[in-house]
Amino acid sequence: MNRILIIDDDMDMCALLSRFLQRKGFETDMAYTGNSGIAKFKENPFDVVLCDFRLGDKEGHEVLREIKTARPVTTVIIITGYSDIKTAVDIIKQGAFDYITKPLIPDEVLNVIKKSQEYSDSRAIAGSVQKTAATVKNKPAGAMPEDEYLVGKDPRTRELYKQIRLVAPTPYSIILYGESGTGKEVIGKTIHQYSDRKSKPFIALDCGTLSKELAGSELFGHMKGSFTGAINDKEGHFEMANGGTLFLDEVANLPIDVQAALLRVIQERKFKRVGGTREMSLDIRIIVASNENLQEAYRKGRFREDLFHRFNEFSIHIPPLRERKEDILPFADFFLKKASQELDKEIEGFDNEVLKLFIQYPWPGNLREFRNVIRRAALLTDTPVINSSVLPIEIIKPAQLSEDAPAQASFSDPLKEPDLKVAASQAEYETILKVLKQVNYNKTKAAVILKIDRKTLYNKIKDYETQKQTE
Numbered sequence: 001m002n003r004i005l006i007i008d009d010d011m012d013m014c015a016l017l018s019r020f021l022q023r024k025g026f027e028t029d030m031a032y033t034g035n036s037g038i039a040k041f042k043e044n045p046f047d048v049v050l051c052d053f054r055l056g057d058k059e060g061h062e063v064l065r066e067i068k069t070a071r072p073v074t075t076v077i078i079i080t081g082y083s084d085i086k087t088a089v090d091i092i093k094q095g096a097f098d099y100i101t102k103p104l105i106p107d108e109v110l111n112v113i114k115k116s117q118e119y120s121d122s123r124a125i126a127g128s129v130q131k132t133a134a135t136v137k138n139k140p141a142g143a144m145p146e147d148e149y150l151v152g153k154d155p156r157t158r159e160l161y162k163q164i165r166l167v168a169p170t171p172y173s174i175i176l177y178g179e180s181g182t183g184k185e186v187i188g189k190t191i192h193q194y195s196d197r198k199s200k201p202f203i204a205l206d207c208g209t210l211s212k213e214l215a216g217s218e219l220f221g222h223m224k225g226s227f228t229g230a231i232n233d234k235e236g237h238f239e240m241a242n243g244g245t246l247f248l249d250e251v252a253n254l255p256i257d258v259q260a261a262l263l264r265v266i267q268e269r270k271f272k273r274v275g276g277t278r279e280m281s282l283d284i285r286i287i288v289a290s291n292e293n294l295q296e297a298y299r300k301g302r303f304r305e306d307l308f309h310r311f312n313e314f315s316i317h318i319p320p321l322r323e324r325k326e327d328i329l330p331f332a333d334f335f336l337k338k339a340s341q342e343l344d345k346e347i348e349g350f351d352n353e354v355l356k357l358f359i360q361y362p363w364p365g366n367l368r369e370f371r372n373v374i375r376r377a378a379l380l381t382d383t384p385v386i387n388s389s390v391l392p393i394e395i396i397k398p399a400q401l402s403e404d405a406p407a408q409a410s411f412s413d414p415l416k417e418p419d420l421k422v423a424a425s426q427a428e429y430e431t432i433l434k435v436l437k438q439v440n441y442n443k444t445k446a447a448v449i450l451k452i453d454r455k456t457l458y459n460k461i462k463d464y465e466t467q468k469q470t471e
Contacts, residue, residue, distance in 0.1 A: 002026055002027055003028075003046045003047045004021055004026050004050065005028070005029050005031065005040060005046040005050070006028060006029070006030045006050045007030075007032075007049065007050065007052060007063060008032065008051070008052040008055075008079060009032050009033065009052065009055055009056050009444055010443055010444065010454070011030075013104065014030040014032065017104065017106065017109065020106040020109075021109075021113075024110060033055060033056055033057045035058065037063060038063060038070075041071075041074075045070065045071045046074065048074070048075045048076075049067055049074060049077070050100075052079045053078050053079060053081075053091070053099075054080075060080075060091055063076075064076050065095075068211075069211050072095075072209065072214065075097045075113075075116040076095065077096065077100060077109075077116065078091055078092075078096050078098075078099040079099070079100050080100070081436070090180055092180065092181075092368070095208060095209030097112075097116045098372070101376070103461070105376070105380065107379055108375075111375070149186055149189075149190070150330060150331060150334040152326070153326050153330060154326035156323060157319075157327055160316065164187065164190055164191055164194060165194060167314045168190075168191045168193075170314075173286045173288075173311050173312075173313045174286075174311075174313065174314045175290065177290060177315060177317045177318065178291060178317065178319075178320070179318075179320050179366055180291050180366065180368070181365045181366030181367055181369055182318045182367060183366075184289035184318060185204055185247060185249060185289070188204070188287045188289065189202055189247075192247075192287075195285070200243040201240060201242075201243065201245075202245045203237050203241035203244065203247065204247040205218060205237045205248055207248055207251050207253045208250040208253045210258075212255045212257070215254060215255060216258065216274045217230075217234060219236050219237055219238055219261075220236040220238055220261075220265070220272065220274060221235045221239050221273040221274065221276075222273050222276075225275065226276075227274070227275070230275070234273075238265065238282060238284065241284055242282060242283060245284070245285045248286065248287070248288045249289045251289065251311070252290050259304045260304065263307045269281065269282045294312070295312075320363070320366055321366045321370060332350060335374040335375070336350070336378060338371075339378035340378060342375070343379060347386060348384045348385050350386045351385050351386070351387045357391065357395050361395050377391060428460065429460070431450075432446070432450065432457070435449050443458070
């Protein structure tokens with residue numbers, strides 16, 4: 001995984017990031033629009049694509065879809081302004097590996113790329129292990145991998161795990177409902193570990209990444225020569241999961257005709273590879289996940305009612321992090337421990353102000369956003385205890401970018417003397433933030449509206465943030 005394509009309309013940022021990654025041993029190329037990036041990718045596919053969420057001609061989800069259709073194994077990492085996190089989290093369900101918030105920190109970018117390499121390697125190893133039927137042994141029912149997951153302590157979390165333990169030993173199909181980032185796949189794995197199938201494979205498939213053309217092959221596999229590009233026989237996810245559990249994430253995104261094929265396979269417990277003639281028997285448990293109500297989806301004609309009833313033998317609702325306040329601090333410690341190990345740093349914890357901010361913040365991206373904020377803070381901190389200076393401004397001042405929030409008075413603190421220079425700087429920075437939000441954090445457009453060049457815009461933002469950290 002050494003070839004990286006950077007797609008961003010900020011030419012300076014592209015050049016700086018490209019030079020940094022080249023020094024780290026990667027081969028890079030750049031594109032400044034979505035269409036030119038897709039064209040470069042189709043000419044000569046890359047292992048990793050770093051793509052800005054807001055481009056002049058396309059949005060990140062459009063670029064992602066075309067790249068995943070052309071080469072599903074490519075890792076796509078989204079670059080986003082912090083105010084776009086909820087949308088960025090949604091795009092992960094469509095197949096992006098992760099997101100990185102602006103302003104970019106080169107070491108953070110490198111860290112996420114390395115994580116994607118480790119993930120790809122582990123998936124390849126897992127697939128190989130499953131094919132040879134190497135299984136988990138000498139593990140009591142319900143045992144979870146040490147240090148991999150954390151079970152929260154909030155009453156709603158305890159109720160969630162009560163339901164998991166109740167349904168796990170049964171053969172029931174299950175629907176998991178929850179917002180993006182709440183950990184639906186982790187809950188699916190937990191159910192598998194508590195079941196009598198725990199020694200068999202757990203295979204996950206993100207249905208949001210599947211095009212109509214690829215869905216049949218990914219689900220059921222294909223035979224060599226069955227369609228253009230089928231140069232080898234391929235095992236599908238049903239075949240890989242046979243005997244174990246198949247987890248289908250964002251199942252509502254499956255095309256209707258693929259839903260019909262899926263229903264037939266579930267009813268008959270048999271399937272054929274695309275282009276194949278041999279029927280294979282199926283012994284499998286299916287867990288599906290969705291961030292939308294599937295009952296509502298079938299009423300609107302976007303999901304088959306008969307397939308819904310096949311899946312809906314039991315349903316579990318995973319509460320968002322903002323409704324599980326007692327889980328926030330344990331997860332903060334858990335994510336910090338993981339980040340410290342990852343970065344080989346000794347970080348003792350968080351100061352009290354940071355812990356209060358964590359509890360007050362609504363976490364629209366849930367656990368995924370929480371993990372990324374802590375990983376970024378751990379990377380930036382140069383002290384044994386993490387303080388608020390390394391947190392995104394939206395967590396420190398959640399109303400700062402709200403359209404309804406009144407402008408903050410620059411000398412509202414009675415303990416401070418009014419300072420015209422500070423007041424002017426504050427007003428200038430608030431204007432910059434307002435314009436950036438209006439143009440979805442496209443700095444090129446913001447610079448045009450503000451009638452300054454892009455370099456001056458970068459310098460003003462940097463100067464203000466430096467000033468805030470020294471106050």
